[in-house]
Amino acid sequence: MTDRPLSKRERLKIDRQEMPTSDAAERSRSFTEVNVGFTEQIALLEAQRCLDCKRATCVDGCPVSVDIPSFMGEIERGDLAAAARILFADNSLPAVTGRVCPQETQCEALCVRGRKGAPVAIGHLERFIADWARGHHHDDVAAVEPSGRRVAVIGAGPGGLTAAGELSRRGHAVTVFEALHLPGGVLSYGIPEFRLPNEIVMDEVRRLEALGVQIECNVVIGRTYTLEDLQAGFDAVFVSVGAGLPMFLDIPGEGLKGVYSANEYLTRINLMQSYAFPDANTPVLHGDRVVVIGGGNVAIDAVRTALRLGAHEATIVYRRGRNELPARVEEVSHADEEGVRFQLQVSPLAIEGNDERWVTGVRCVDTELGEPDESGRRRPMPIEGSERVIPCDTVVVAVGTRANPLLTSASPNLAVTNRGYLIADDRGMTNLPGVFAGGDIVRGSATVILAMGDGKRIAGTIDEYLHATAVTIDSHRRRVMSEKGLGTW
């Protein structure tokens, strides 16, 4: 703790503090968190690196405009409670974003200290403060007058949970409907324990419940209820169902035993705890040689999970180069340390199997990178004569997800793009009055912080919408609510 602020020169002399991690060899066999977290001492040193810029460009890089220099200043002063208040004012899930934001392309990418040397470790400090706050009581809400309005949120991922919190803080009665038996969305079923412990997500869920948010699991909108039911029973609806439909490669062999989508593989392990089989009842194949096809966060999560299930060889097959890997830089380097193999500029042609239809390998071809394609990334072109088989017994396909038509096909009036994503205006409202949407189901697969940003921003426009519309509790609404078990008035 310093009373005497450091000079700029002194600040510039401090090197970026390393995140302490658990030992690579040990951790690659366990699901405990890889990043251990800053100590208060490390956090202080790192916060002292911040130059408290007048024109804090780092803030421009953050989709929710966290007031970064101010919370750094409070860390430096040693007032962690104040730092937490500043952080939570802009970001309702800092313990999550501090762990999973792609900081290197967001806040940290625009930190001035990054121009010469390393940027301030904003993400690690954010996590430090959020973890501190989890252990300490901080009252983030002043009690508000109930507004008498009801809002339904569809999907308990980061987008939906954030919107629920914001709406509830504004006095609205919020019910979140979630298809799975646990809330959290991708945070629960997708991102593994060693990167984001479930405990952190459940903590947030409990915080929301304490605010009065109702979370109803095991309700599939489009099946259990229709969107129309919710329109009748609630004053507004926020759709944040994510974009969770897994894509496959459409190559031969995807029906063999031993082939998973990343979603299935990760869900079996994270949501169903199949690593604990037979104590948990859901099985998962423990491959000895596992090939994961893809190069994003999902692929890296899957390949590192395979190691933790005991694979001797866990390999990423990605058709572009290392610089093009879309995954967070930190995850790639952790994967490297843990012994993940990278087969880069390699494109899969077919999955091969034996007579009993178990996977035996992935037939691949090397690629060279040609001209940039529509996405701006260089297009991989197969190199003739480079075909070969990478032997393996398990294949995980992690080549992306798209919009799940379950909800939209049951509500044909809802306007969608030709790829099935919802269309929303700048307030986040769809073509149906009072039905709003945000997160991956509008943006396509994006990030946690963008989904949260949507949840927060659109909660604001929903609030405005509610103030501008009259309360209508007509007989139709009463009937739907009581018949459908959506509550009474």
Added chain:
Amino acid sequence: MNDQQNTWVMAASGHEVITNTQLSQDVHKLVVTAPRVAAARLPGQFVIVRLGDGAERIPLTIADSNAENGTIVLVVQAVGKSTSDLVGLSAGDHIHDVVGPLGRPSDLVVEGTVVCVAGGVGAAVMYPIAQGLAALGADVITVLGARTAASVVYADELAALGELILCTDDGTAGRTGFVTDALADLLGKRPAAVVYAAGPVPMMRAVAAVTQPRDVRTIVSLNPIMVDGTGMCGGCRVTVDGKMRFACVDGPEFDAHGVDFDELDDRLGTYREFERQAMTHVCRSAG
């Protein structure tokens, strides 16, 4: 993590088992409270149930429902750990999670004679379809098969909806032989507009083989391994007409003549080794 999930899980409300009736040696009928599901379900749809913490999510057809009482009927054959746990419940016990109704409702074709073919516990999968057809005024004939007289379930219920042709492999009840023999005889005598089939994969494959040369439209209810039931995992993928389909959202009913039954049958065996382990683990911990 387990503890945390436990706390969460405890907070949610469960689904009470109202009655559990044994129908045959390994098949039980459970009446369970699930008012939302009961209100929304249509023939052909299913639920996914999870007994509690650490338990599997298992798909089960909604055999029947009573919207007024808020109950659904599940007919469960104990084939492994999870289904054995389920049939072991007593009235008053709770099932933690029941989600649904899932899957697309049956495409009920009401023209001419409709033949419903069911094998084993498939009788309970077929019941709501036959019920839906009968309610729409279709002329329903059911061909019901089982290994032996003692393993026949849902015969009375199905007989109440129309003509019932019962077959057993050993001849202890009804005709001796497979449902496919009875079906072939029937189709030889009476043209049918559509055939529905539900039961073990080999049976459904055999039914498709009988109807294909006769060019009779045939709809099968597929039972691949599922996890979420919402289109999120792709574990339930089946190949129909050369295309990948997700049975939980695109099905579970498909045109039998396009289904790759070999792949379905094969993929159902993915966890055979685990299933054995799960059962021995139970026996050991029990005894």
